Every structure is written in C-alpha cells, then in structure tokens.
Amino acid sequence: xxxxxxxxxxxxxxxxxxxxxxxxxxxxxxxxxxxxxxxxxxxxxxxxxxxxxxxxxxxxxxxxxxxxxxxxxxxxxxxxxxxxxxxxxxxxxxxxxxxxxxxxxxxxxxxxxxxxxxxxxxxxxxxxxxxxxxxxxxxxxxxxxxxxxxxxxxxxxxxxxxxxxxxxxxxxxxxxxxxxxxxxxxxxxxxxxx
Amino acid sequence: xxxxxxxxxxxxxxxxxxxxxxxxxxxxxxxxxxxxxxxxxxxxxxxxxxxxxxxxxxxxxxxxxxxxxxxxxxxxxxxxxxxxxxxxxxxxxxxxxxxxxxxxxxxxxxxxxxxxxxxxxxxxxxxxxxxxxxxxxxxxxxxxxxxxxxxxxxxxxxxxxxxxxxxxxxxxxxxxxxxxxxxxxxxxxxxxxxxxxxxxxxxxxxxxxxxxxxxxxxxxxxxxxxxxxxxxxxxxxxxxxxxxxxxxxxxxxxxxxxxxxxxxxxxxxxxxxxxxxxxxxxxxxxxxxxxxxxxxxxxxxxxxxxxxxxxxxxxxxxxxxxxxxxxxxxxxxxxxxxxxxxxxxxxxxxxxxxxxxxxxxxxxxxxxxxxxxxxxxxxxxxxxxxxxxxxxxxxxxxxxxxxxxxxxxxxxxxxxxxxxxxxxxxxxxxxxxxxxxxxxxxxxxxxxxxxxxxxxxxxxxxxxxxxxxxxxxxxxxxxxxxx
Numbered sequence: 001x002x003x004x005x006x007x008x009x010x011x012x013x014x015x016x017x018x019x020x021x022x023x024x025x026x027x028x029x030x031x032x033x034x035x036x037x038x039x040x041x042x043x044x045x046x047x048x049x050x051x052x053x054x055x056x057x058x059x060x061x062x063x064x065x066x067x068x069x070x071x072x073x074x075x076x077x078x079x080x081x082x083x084x085x086x087x088x089x090x091x092x093x094x095x096x097x098x099x100x101x102x103x104x105x106x107x108x109x110x111x112x113x114x115x116x117x118x119x120x121x122x123x124x125x126x127x128x129x130x131x132x133x134x135x136x137x138x139x140x141x142x143x144x145x146x147x148x149x150x151x152x153x154x155x156x157x158x159x160x161x162x163x164x165x166x167x168x169x170x171x172x173x174x175x176x177x178x179x180x181x182x183x184x185x186x187x188x189x190x191x192x193x194x
Numbered sequence: 195x196x197x198x199x200x201x202x203x204x205x206x207x208x209x210x211x212x213x214x215x216x217x218x219x220x221x222x223x224x225x226x227x228x229x230x231x232x233x234x235x236x237x238x239x240x241x242x243x244x245x246x247x248x249x250x251x252x253x254x255x256x257x258x259x260x261x262x263x264x265x266x267x268x269x270x271x272x273x274x275x276x277x278x279x280x281x282x283x284x285x286x287x288x289x290x291x292x293x294x295x296x297x298x299x300x301x302x303x304x305x306x307x308x309x310x311x312x313x314x315x316x317x318x319x320x321x322x323x324x325x326x327x328x329x330x331x332x333x334x335x336x337x338x339x340x341x342x343x344x345x346x347x348x349x350x351x352x353x354x355x356x357x358x359x360x361x362x363x364x365x366x367x368x369x370x371x372x373x374x375x376x377x378x379x380x381x382x383x384x385x386x387x388x389x390x391x392x393x394x395x396x397x398x399x400x401x402x403x404x405x406x407x408x409x410x411x412x413x414x415x416x417x418x419x420x421x422x423x424x425x426x427x428x429x430x431x432x433x434x435x436x437x438x439x440x441x442x443x444x445x446x447x448x449x450x451x452x453x454x455x456x457x458x459x460x461x462x463x464x465x466x467x468x469x470x471x472x473x474x475x476x477x478x479x480x481x482x483x484x485x486x487x488x489x490x491x492x493x494x495x496x497x498x499x500x501x502x503x504x505x506x507x508x509x510x511x512x513x514x515x516x517x518x519x520x521x522x523x524x525x526x527x528x529x530x531x532x533x534x535x536x537x538x539x540x541x542x543x544x545x546x547x548x549x550x551x552x553x554x555x556x557x558x559x560x561x562x563x564x565x566x567x568x569x570x571x572x573x574x575x576x577x578x579x580x581x582x583x584x585x586x587x588x589x590x591x592x593x594x595x596x597x598x599x600x601x602x603x604x605x606x607x608x609x610x611x612x613x614x615x616x617x618x619x620x621x622x623x624x625x626x627x628x629x630x631x632x633x634x635x636x637x638x639x640x641x642x643x644x645x646x647x648x649x650x651x652x653x654x655x656x657x658x659x660x661x662x663x664x665x666x667x668x669x670x671x672x673x674x675x676x677x
Binding site: 110112113114115116118119120121122123125142143145146147149150151152153154178179180 | 236264266267269270272273416417418421452453456593594595596598599600602603606
C-alpha cells in the first residue's frame with residue numbers, strides 16, 4: 001500500500017517532467033554547445049578524461065590509481081543525481097573521468113550494464129532530465145545510437161550510462177533510470193519490438 | 195547518500211526479518227529467468243529462489259542463441275553468474291518440467307512459480323513443400339552452430355550449391371547469413387561449435403538471399419547488425435535501387451521511428467556502395483530481396499525430397515491502420531534456385547500440461563506477468579502464484595535487455611500479490627524439490643556442476659586458440675558436470 005503510494009507519487013513527477021518538455025531536446029541542442037569552449041580552457045581535464053576512458057576498456061579499472069599521479073585532481077568530483085523509478089533523487093559524488101555506469105555501480109544504484117561497457121546492449125540507458133545538461137554532452141557515436149535505438153523507453157535526451165563520462169560542467173546533472181513499472185503504468189509507452 | 199543507505203538498510207532488515215521464507219521457483223535460466231531472480235532477490239529479502247532448466251547448462255539463448263562472433267553480448271553471463279551464486283539463489287540444470295516433474299507439483303512446492311522457458315519451437319509458413327530436406331528453421335541452424343546438445347547432429351548440407359535462401363529479415367536472419375558468409379578464419383577463435391566450423395570451412399555457399407515480405411523501411415533487423423555485415427571483408431551487399439523508393443506511408447513510419455529511419459539510411463548507403471566494388475574470385479554476396487513472399491518450395495528433379503528453390507510472389511504494401519503497412523500478394527511469381535533454405539520467421543513457445551496457452555499467439559495468456567486462465571463460463575481468472583516472463587509472456591521479440599523491463603513488470607505483479615497476502619501458506623520449497631528429484635532419480639546439475647563444464651570447455655578452447663570449445667552432447671555435458 002505504502003509502496004503503491006510512493007510509486008504513484010514518483011509517476012506524477014515523471015509526468016510533470018514530460019510536460020515541462022525535457023523530452024524534446026533535439027531542436028535546441030546545437031544552439032547551446034559549450035563543450036568546445038571548455039576544452040580550450042582546461043586541457044588537463046580533457047587528458048584525464050581520455051585516460052579514464054582508456055582504462056575503462058581495459059577492465060578492472062581503478063580511477064584512483066590512474067589519477068593519483070596528477071596530484072590535486074584526484075579529489076575533483078562532481079555531483080550526479082540519479083532519479084530512480086519512484087522519483088527519488090539520489091545524489092552521488094563522482095570523480096571526473098568516471099563513467100555514469102561505473103558511478104552507479106560504485107554507489108549501489110540499480111543500473112544494469114549487461115555487456116560491461118562494450119556497446120553491445122542498451123541496459124545502462126539513462127535519460128538526461130534537463131536539456132541544458134544534455135547539450136553539454138558530446139554527440140553519441142553511431143555505435144551508441146545503434147544501441148539507443150533498442151533502448152526501452154527511448155527519449156530525445158537518452159544516453160548510455162557507459163558512454164557518459166563525468167566532467168565539471170555536468171555537476172548537478174539529473175539522470176532518470178527508465179523503469180518498466182513506471183513506463184507501463186503511466187507514460188503509456190509501448191516498447192519497440194526491436 | 196547516507197539517508198538513502200539508511201533507508202535501504204532499514205527496508206532490507208524489515209523485509210528479511212519480518213516474514214517466513216518466500217519460496218520461488220523460476221523455470222528457465224535465460225535472461226528472463228535471471229533478471230526475474232535478480233529483481234526478486236533485491237525486492238524480497240525473504241525470497242529463496244531455485245532456477246531450474248531442462249539443459250545441464252544455464253543462460254538460455256545467451257549460450258545457444260547469441261552468435262559466436264558476438265562475444266561482447268555474452269558478457270551478460272557474468273552478471274547472471276553472480277545472481278546464481280547469491281546465497282538465496284540456486285541453479286538446478288537437467289531438470290525437465292513436464293517429464294521429471296509436473297507444473298502442479300511445482301505449484302504445490304513453491305509460493306511463486308515463474309515460467310521463463312522461452313520459445314523452443316518455430317512458426318510454420320504453412321506452404322507446400324515445407325517438409326523437403328534442406329529446409330531448416332533458423333533456430334535449428336543457430337542451435338547447431340552454437341553446439342546445443344539437441345541439434346549438434348543436424349549436419350546441414352552446405353556443399354550442394356553456392357546459394358542459400360533465408361526467409362525473414364530480422365536479426366536472426368542476419369545472424370545466420372553472417373555465419374554462412376563470414377570468412378571462417380574470423381570464426382575460428384570464437385566459441386562456435388567445432389562441427390559447425392568444419393562444415394563452414396568446406397561450405398560452397400557464396401550467395402545468400404534474405405527475403406522480406408515488406409520493404410527496407412519495415413525490415414526487422416537492427417542497425418548494429420546491419421552495420422556489422424556491411425563491414426565484413428569480401429562481402430558484397432546487393433540491394434535493388436528500385437526497392438529503396440519510399441511512399442508517403444513509408445515516410446510516416448520513418449518519422450515515427452528513429453530506428454527505422456537509421457536502418458533505411460544504412461541500407462541506402464549500402465546500395466549506393468554496391469555498384470562500385472570490383473569483382474573478386476572469393477567474393478561473397480548478400481542479397482536483400484524486398485517485397486517477396488514465399489508461395490511454395492520447389493523439389494529437385496534429380497534428388498527427390500530435396501529442396502531446389504523457392505517460388506516467390508511479389509508483394510505490395512497496403513496501409514491497414516495508422517502507421518502500419520502489410521504486404522499483399524500481386525499474383526506475380528518468380529523462382530529462386532537454392533540448395534538450402536533457412537526459415538527465420540519467428541520462434542514459438544511450447545505449451546506444457548496444466549498451463550493455459552494461447553496457441554494463436556504462441557504465448558501464455560497473462561496480465562502484467564500474472565497467468566490468466568478461462569473458466570468454463572468464459573470468465574478469465576488469475577492462476578494464483580503462477581507468473582510468466584520473457585518470450586513465453588510477450589512473444590519472441592526484443593533483445594536481452596528487454597527482459598530487464600519484462601522482469602521488472604512481472605516482479606512488480608508478484609510484489610503486489612505478496613502484499614495482498616496470497617503467499618502465506620507453508621510450502622516445502624527447495625527441500626521438497628530435492629526430495630522429489632531424488633525419488634525420481636533425476637541427476638540434477640547444480641551451479642558447481644556447471645562450473646566444471648565451464649572450466650572444461652574453457653580448457654578445451656585454450657588448446658585450440660578459441661574462447662571456448664563447447665561440449666555438444668548430453669553425455670559429455672553430464673559427464674563433465676559429474677567429474
């Protein structure tokens with residue numbers, strides 16, 4: 001009974017968000033790109049991001065070991081807010097360079113990652129809840145888009161958690177985790193057959 | 195964060211301490227079964243789960259369906275293994291529902307029974323000549339190259355001609371086409387079954403035709419798989435330019451689906467590139483044939499009983515409802531010669547005794563995963579404690595990840611029913627199952643048995659520079675598990 005009430009409350013939040021238009025980001029995305037500018041001003045962080053991505057592919061990735069050589073940056077973290085299926089906001093501190101998928105796992109957030117970041121599934125699908133933040137991300141690659149095509153509950157601001165890497169401008173970004181119970185019950189969303 | 199953690203711990207504490215064990219049996223250990231187990235373990239601290247499977251090996255289609263050249267997709271096995279090793283979860287392979295034990299017995303033993311045994315049969319075309327030799331379902335062919343113990347002796351003849359026809363244009367069609375056409379040197383290091391690799395090395399198939407009733411806008415394949423075949427060395431993709439013409443109805447379909455639009459664009463790109471390639475002696479061709487439906491299979495004159503081709507009827511699209519177009523025959527026919535046909539038109543679930551079944555849809559009738567039966571008066575009612583997940587619940591569509599959401603829905607229904615107090619009776623659970631299996635002399639394979647199979651396969655694989663060399667007979671699998 002209580003659980004039911006909570007989920008209805010969460011559903012209402014999601015409905016509201018949909019109304020506020022976070023689902024229609026494509027039209028404005030190119031107007032607000034600030035990433036290029038950011039790269040010119042902070043080359044250090046860019047390098048660190050890449051290092052982290054490389055080590056991700058090598059598996060058994062330990063962010064702290066790769067960043068410890070860089071002194072102060074070890075402690076540089078941003079806040080990412082996961083929004084679960086009940087609409088509950090769960091803020092977590094994430095080191096620059098870490099992927100959203102890893103950040104979720106380190107913080108016991110229920111986000112799958114079936115293919116282990118090899119771009120062979122879409123189970124780490126997250127929805128960037130604010131267009132402004134979505135526009136700060138690099139464009140998804142063809143390979144990411146191929147998997148997003150199959151993602152459950154795809155929106156205009158969907159991304160794969162394994163491909164979104166923490167960087168300073170993303171501080172405060174809110175990421176919704178798609179949910180069957182929410183989508184089936186409220187949004188009237190019909191999953192695509194493929 | 196700490197608030198979240200505290201709330202989490204409190205809910206865990208109460209759910210595990212406040213009630214008796216909830217005995218759950220999940221039938222089928224593929225993605226639907228494992229995701230259901232995972233979600234139940236997380237949601238119910240009192241749940242004790244047994245996952246049973248008719249095979250000695252777990253993981254369902256991740257092991258026997260996913261193509262050998264898609265190792266990344268199989269990473270899901272790592273996650274599933276963690277679930278199987280959870281202290282409140284057990285795996286028992288080589289246990290067959292319907293023969294070793296009855297559904298009614300399982301329902302007596304467990305509070306909750308979730309059927310997630312997938313779709314182990316095939317849809318039929320229902321056209322003349324379907325029983326000729328040389329015609330297989332794609333499922334049989336896939337199980338053969340993936341070393342499924344029921345199909346390791348299929349021995350499809352790949353040397354009779356240079357042409358194979360695949361009916362269907364979904365991802366299964368594309369998988370079997372790719373395995374037929376990919377250079378075997380690229381398959382040699384995968385976990386493809388040894389018997390399949392040898393047969394493919396000697397294969398004379400150089401041309402594969404993928405036949406679809408509808409057009410490139412409606413093709414059921416996905417962009418990733420299409421991009422992959424477009425990238426295979428020496429493989430030339432052929433698409434008729436005229437098939438790429440789109441109607442306003444097609445435009446509308448693409449507007450409503452970014453996936454369809456991206457697939458259409460990829461096919462167009464492939465068609466444009468096709469004209470520019472040089473002929474190569476070892477060239478392999480993949481022909482996308484749109485707007486054709488099979489009318490009958492042709493029998494060879496020299497070898498009676500053997501397929502020699504397919505008679506195809508041309509089709510056009512008709513809009514039936516908003517956004518949906520179906521293919522209708524035009525009465526114009528043509529023959530396509532080949533020595534092998536693979537039907538990739540869809541899987542079908544198999545009913546078991548005592549289970550409501552919708553034969554038309556090939557699924558178990560259900561509402562949000564709750565199995566529903568019809569009373570003699572025609573009124574539908576819930577079957578208490580009986581649930582479905584995966585292909586048995588929603589039909590054979592979707593990818594591994596689809597089961598994540600499918601399981602969430604089924605587990606949501608289970609949780610609601612538990613909250614309403616439908617699972618309060620005392621059940622024997624695992625202990626009862628063990629006694630029953632013992633009494634019937636069923637040689638179950640538990641997860642440590644699977645780990646022995648796994649270790650043996652990996653060791654055999656390393657001797658041959660492969661990821662894994664699968665054990666492909668029941669005998670070998672059971673022997674390895676018992677070693």
